[in-house]
Amino acid sequence: MSEKNNSSVQRKNSKTGSKKFSLTFRVDSGVIEHNNRDFVAKNVNADRIPLNIIYKQGRLEDKYHELFDKAVEEYNARQKRLDRKKTDYLEEIKNSKQEKPFYEAVIQIGDMNDCGIGKENCEAAKQMLDEYMLDFEKRNPNIKVFNAVMHLDEATPHLHIDFVPICHSPNHGLPVRVSLKGALKEQGFGGKNAKETDRQVWASSEKKFLAEILRKHGFEQEHKNIHRAHMKVDEYKDYAARIEKMNEHINVLKQKPTEELTQDEIAMIKNQNDYMRGEIEKRNEHIKILSQRAGAKFIPFNVWSQEKITFISAELERLKIPFAEGGNCVFIPDYAEKTCASIAARFTPQQTQGVRAEIAYDIDRLILSSENFSELLEKLKQLSYEIKEGKYLAVKSPRAQRFVRLRSLGEDYLPKNIEKRIANRDKFPNVVREKLKTANETEQKFYITISQTIIEIKTLRYKPRKANPKKPYTFSNDKDIDFLSEQLLTIRELDLNSCEKIYSKAEEISKNIAEKNKKIAQLAEEIPTLKSDIAQIKFFFSAVKSKDTMAQMKLAAAREKVEKYGVKSEDDLQNLQRRLDLIPMYSQNLKAELSEQQLELKRVQDLIDTYEKITEDNYISELLEAQKEREAAEKKQEKTV
Numbered sequence: 001m002s003e004k005n006n007s008s009v010q011r012k013n014s015k016t017g018s019k020k021f022s023l024t025f026r027v028d029s030g031v032i033e034h035n036n037r038d039f040v041a042k043n044v045n046a047d048r049i050p051l052n053i054i055y056k057q058g059r060l061e062d063k064y065h066e067l068f069d070k071a072v073e074e075y076n077a078r079q080k081r082l083d084r085k086k087t088d089y090l091e092e093i094k095n096s097k098q099e100k101p102f103y104e105a106v107i108q109i110g111d112m113n114d115c116g117i118g119k120e121n122c123e124a125a126k127q128m129l130d131e132y133m134l135d136f137e138k139r140n141p142n143i144k145v146f147n148a149v150m151h152l153d154e155a156t157p158h159l160h161i162d163f164v165p166i167c168h169s170p171n172h173g174l175p176v177r178v179s180l181k182g183a184l185k186e187q188g189f190g191g192k193n194a195k196e197t198d199r200q201v202w203a204s205s206e207k208k209f210l211a212e213i214l215r216k217h218g219f220e221q222e223h224k225n226i227h228r229a230h231m232k233v234d235e236y237k238d239y240a241a242r243i244e245k246m247n248e249h250i251n252v253l254k255q256k257p258t259e260e261l262t263q264d265e266i267a268m269i270k271n272q273n274d275y276m277r278g279e280i281e282k283r284n285e286h287i288k289i290l291s292q293r294a295g296a297k298f299i300p301f302n303v304w305s306q307e308k309i310t311f312i313s314a315e316l317e318r319l320k321i322p323f324a325e326g327g328n329c330v331f332i333p334d335y336a337e338k339t340c341a342s343i344a345a346r347f348t349p350q351q352t353q354g355v356r357a358e359i360a361y362d363i364d365r366l367i368l369s370s371e372n373f374s375e376l377l378e379k380l381k382q383l384s385y386e387i388k389e390g391k392y393l394a395v396k397s398p399r400a401q402r403f404v405r406l407r408s409l410g411e412d413y414l415p416k417n418i419e420k421r422i423a424n425r426d427k428f429p430n431v432v433r434e435k436l437k438t439a440n441e442t443e444q445k446f447y448i449t450i451s452q453t454i455i456e457i458k459t460l461r462y463k464p465r466k467a468n469p470k471k472p473y474t475f476s477n478d479k480d481i482d483f484l485s486e487q488l489l490t491i492r493e494l495d496l497n498s499c500e501k502i503y504s505k506a507e508e509i510s511k512n513i514a515e516k517n518k519k520i521a522q523l524a525e526e527i528p529t530l531k532s533d534i535a536q537i538k539f540f541f542s543a544v545k546s547k548d549t550m551a552q553m554k555l556a557a558a559r560e561k562v563e564k565y566g567v568k569s570e571d572d573l574q575n576l577q578r579r580l581d582l583i584p585m586y587s588q589n590l591k592a593e594l595s596e597q598q599l600e601l602k603r604v605q606d607l608i609d610t611y612e613k614i615t616e617d618n619y620i621s622e623l624l625e626a627q628k629e630r631e632a633a634e635k636k637q638e639k640t641v
Contacts, residue, residue: 019121020222021110023210024158025203027180030104032060035149035160048117048153055133055148060102063146063164064090071176080503083510089174099178102146103165107132108158109210116156126150126157128213133159139209142166142183172616300329301340308347315343355400360409362397364473367421369458376418412472421474428475429454440497443488445614450484452620463627480623487610490603502608509601516594523587530580533561537573 032038036057037049068089076085086092093101107129109115115125129150137145147162167182169175181198184190189202211221303309312330316323321339324331332340362383363376370376377387384398393415394403406413412421429451436447454475456462465479475481496502540558567573613619 018218018220019114020220021114021121021125021214022222023207023214024106024108025206025210026106027199027203028104028106029100030102030147030160030162032147032162035104035147035151035162037153045117045153051152053130053150053152055150056145057149058146060146060164061090063144064101067144067164067166068174068176068178071174075174081506081510083506086174093178099180101164101178102162103180105161105163105206106158107161107206107210108156109214110156112155117152117154122157124217124219126152128210128217129157129159131213132210133161135209136161139206140187142186297334298324298331299334299337301332301337301344302329303344308344311347312340312343316340355397356404356409358399359395359397359404360413361473363406363409363413363418365457365460365464367418368425368475369460370422370425372422373415373419376422442497442499442502442611443491445611446484446488446491449614449619450481453478453480453484453623456620456623462624484610486603487607490607494600494604496604496607499611502604502611506601506604506608509597509604513594513597513601516590516597520587520590520594523583523590527580527583530576530583533565534573534576534580536561537565537567537576541570541573 037044037052072086072089079085090101093099109125109128110121113119115121133148133150136148137143143163143165145161145163148160150157150159164178165180165183166176167179167186169177169182184198184202187202189198189205207221214221301312303312309330313323316330316332316336319339321336322333323336330340362380362385366376366379370379380395381387386396386403388394388396388403392405392407394405396403406415406418411417432447432450432454436444436451439447453462457464457475457478464473466473467477467479467482471477491497494505496505536554536558540555540562561567565572565576567576610619613622
């Protein structure tokens with residue numbers, strides 16, 4: 001090892017002479033079977049497994065019963081509707097898109113070079129991790145640990161702490177529920193902004209505690225950006241992007257004259273091949289780590305379209321199949337090869353919205369907040385549009401390279417017609433205000449929410465969506481306003497003018513559906529029984545005068561069926577046969593009624609969900625949050641194209 005490399009292993013503070021170690025604290029998705037050595041990965045020394053320190057080794061199911069059974073019982077006691085009661089909270093969280101059933105913290109001091117197994121500082125690292133673990137739950141009262149182990153059978157000692165994060169909501173929903181964000185917020189670790197999240201604030205606090213332990217043992221913290229053996233797939237993607245960015249940076253430097261370069265930049269150019277070779281080796285190592293973690297061999301699935309890669313990645317993520325993007329391929333577990341091929345076969349190129357449609361949409365939005373055509377043009381300029389006036393007025397979008405004449409967008413976008421549309425812009429809001437005056441208390445909440453939505457649209461805080469994509473956007477052609485109008489229609493048609501009536505209607509329909517399902521099942525069971533009984537009754541009438549002993553025994557059984565249905569004549573028997581023949585029709589009619597009631601229940605459930613969001617003042621905020629998610633997805637897609 002060179003002097004330079006040796007100094008990186010045994011780093012010392014020039015003033016104190018104390019050694020400096022890096023600190024790792026990362027929150028990840030845990031693999032309990034790996035932590036408890038139910039399966040042994042290739043990087044594990046099996047002979048050292050008995051040396052691992054087990055702090056807790058519990059079942060997730062038992063932890064959920066301990067934490068949430070009482071909360072679920074209290075919640076269910078408050079519910080009037082049977083369909084809102086919770087039966088299996090763990091299963092509910094497993095199917096949640098917001099929360100995970102549990103999380104895992106991975107903690108490590110140093111690396112394999114300075115604190116690895118067999119190294120001088122290994123025992124010190126082990127003692128410091130043990131000290132850290134013993135106070136972990138005292139510092140974090142909302143972090144409920146059910147499984148914790150220190151691994152001493154891999155390259156470097158490290159902790160795996162598996163936990164369920166909880167927060168409290170005494171006035172809404174479960175009084176105690178799963179939420180990492182909520183748990184950290186209650187502990188005082190709220191995120192400050194998008195770049196400094198609650199997890200990062202918490203990680204920073206935990207690292208400070210680790211740094212204190214280091215100082216107590218005569219060491220200091222080394223600050224460096226390091227990736228360890230439990231790297232997440234998303235972290236791997238970021239890592240690959242940084243490698244590519246650095247390589248591009250070096251290629252740009254090559255184009256500059258030598259006299260403009262610093263000594264460090266010249267060194268980067270000279271060592272580019274070695275640098276990239278080293279980074280590729282690290283990348284391959286991370287792919288190997290992913291393979292170990294998933295318990296499967298990772299293989300490349302070649303894809304030559306970035307748009308297609310984005311589609312496949314989203315589907316793999318939805319199906320919770322581990323993967324990593326790399327160049328023109330996606331690395332997937334070998335067991336998922338057929339699934340990935342099936343996903344790829346479903347891909348169809350997305351039709352991107354044309355520039356003309358985007359311009360028309362921007363004009364539609366500005367019509368709703370402009371006093372006249374001149375003001376609309378000024379607002380287009382504020383959106384970075386360029387305006388060209390002349391015989392035919394033309395505009396150029398900041399996303400386009402050419403001007404587009406307004407007349408080419410259609411009759412609705414001629415200046416004179418835009419003026420008319422501006423003059424009529426408040427027609428719909430005025431109708432809403434008039435209806436609000438005569439609305440009942442329940443309807444008022446929806447009319448007020450429509451008015452709030454209109455304000456968000458007019459002030460350009462919310463980008464509306466069309467109900468009919470082929471028509472120009474107006475308040476009457478708004479997807480969200482149309483949805484609220486449907487709820488008002490449900491209130492009127494079903495006479496649900498109070499909160500109690502809405503919930504009662506849902507229960508009533510649910511009971512009717514259950515009864516019809518029961519009746520359909522009974523009819524299905526009745527057909528074979530009735531067929532058999534009719535056959536015996538026919539036998540009874542045909543063989544009643546027989547003196548055959550065997551026939552007499554059968555007659556006794558058949559007589560029971562005759563008496564059961566009260567059959568005394570051939571007419572009675574024909575009526576029974578008609579009943580059998582009509583059962584499929586009865587069943588079909590019941591199924592049709594069932595289908596209608598299921599649709600009606602869906603309408604009422606939509607009404608309940610919307611009503612609850614409105615009464616809890618969440619409706620508009622959720623609209624804006626959904627918009628942020630759509631915009632983030634669009635930006636992500638633009639970067640990959």
